[in-house]
Amino acid sequence: xxxxxxxxxxxxxxxxxxxxxxxxxxxxxxxxxxxxxxxxxxxxxxxxxxxxxxxxxxxxxxxxxxxxxxxxxxxxxxxxxxxxxxxxxxxxxxxxxxxxxxxxxxxxxxxxxxxxxxxxxxxxxxxxxxxxxxxxxxxxxxxxxxxxxxxxxxxxxxxxxxxxxxxxxxxxxxxxxxxxxxxxxxxxxxxxxxxxxxx
Amino acid sequence: xxxxxxxxxxxxxxxxxxxxxxxxxxxxxxxxxxxxxxxxxxxxxxxxxxxxxxxxxxxxxxxxxxxxxxxxxxxxxxxxxxxxxxxxxxxxxxxxxx
Numbered sequence: 001x002x003x004x005x006x007x008x009x010x011x012x013x014x015x016x017x018x019x020x021x022x023x024x025x026x027x028x029x030x031x032x033x034x035x036x037x038x039x040x041x042x043x044x045x046x047x048x049x050x051x052x053x054x055x056x057x058x059x060x061x062x063x064x065x066x067x068x069x070x071x072x073x074x075x076x077x078x079x080x081x082x083x084x085x086x087x088x089x090x091x092x093x094x095x096x097x098x099x100x101x102x103x104x105x106x107x108x109x110x111x112x113x114x115x116x117x118x119x120x121x122x123x124x125x126x127x128x129x130x131x132x133x134x135x136x137x138x139x140x141x142x143x144x145x146x147x148x149x150x151x152x153x154x155x156x157x158x159x160x161x162x163x164x165x166x167x168x169x170x171x172x173x174x175x176x177x178x179x180x181x182x183x184x185x186x187x188x189x190x191x192x193x194x195x196x197x198x199x
Numbered sequence: 200x201x202x203x204x205x206x207x208x209x210x211x212x213x214x215x216x217x218x219x220x221x222x223x224x225x226x227x228x229x230x231x232x233x234x235x236x237x238x239x240x241x242x243x244x245x246x247x248x249x250x251x252x253x254x255x256x257x258x259x260x261x262x263x264x265x266x267x268x269x270x271x272x273x274x275x276x277x278x279x280x281x282x283x284x285x286x287x288x289x290x291x292x293x294x295x296x297x
Binding site (some may be wrong): 001030032034035036063077080115159179181182183184195196197 | 203217253255256257258260264267272274276279283285288
């Protein structure tokens with residue numbers, strides 16, 4: 001009688017709760033950059049939301065950090081297949097930032113210092129699903145991880161969580177951002193493995 | 200001023216991408232790093248080999264050394280390669296036998 005054993009190689013990947021298909025766990029925080037790391041002095045930092053009609057609402061660093069902030073713990077999933085579970089952040093919810101912004105736009109383009117962009121549907125930024133974070137693991141967010149502030153939208157692949165964020169443009173039509181224009185998926189759901197166009 | 204109706208019949212241009220096979224094979228069978236790019240951002244022109252390369256695991260990003268704008272990007276999926284030339288106005292490829 002043949003006995004097939006998996007041996008003692010540890011738990012299968014898919015048995016780890018919270019780990020999407022095709023991902024592996026890491027305890028590091030890998031740094032992925034598509035260009036030089038911008039160093040933004042806080043007195044020159046500004047975050048602007050521009051609506052589809054051209055109305056702008058913006059905050060400087062002092063105004064931004066005076067807004068009600070939340071401490072939150074989320075799992076993050078990079079399209080290059082690492083996942084990090086239980087990461088802790090402090091930031092301002094997009095619900096708070098959008099509170100006094102009048103818009104009927106369904107799509108957004110997130111913009112960063114250095115020119116990076118990524119598109120995220122409006123509904124994926126609201127209802128407690130996204131934050132502009134300025135602390136990670138209790139410390140000020142380091143420049144290599146997107147400091148002074150980055151978007152964190154953890155239910156999508158982490159390229160959507162733009163580092164060095166400086167604004168969100170609200171749009172009536174969806175448009176590709178930096179990686180999406182180069183072949184990555186327009187939406188990027190890690191649970192559906194939406195890595196590349198056509199996935 | 201020419202009348203749009205004077206243009207050649209549409210049939211003369213209804214070729215698909217297969218008709219470019221010879222041209223593209225000639226372009227991409229060569230070492231493209233020897234080709235000269237022209238940056239869409241600042242107009243700087245030099246050999247592709249001189250671009251500043253950022254090798255993020257998500258994809259290769261080649262930036263103009265003059266203005267740091269992105270000139271070309273290569274994304275490798277398991278079954279496909281995407282080449283994005285948004286930031287490149289022109290590629291000038293030297294021919295081997297000229």
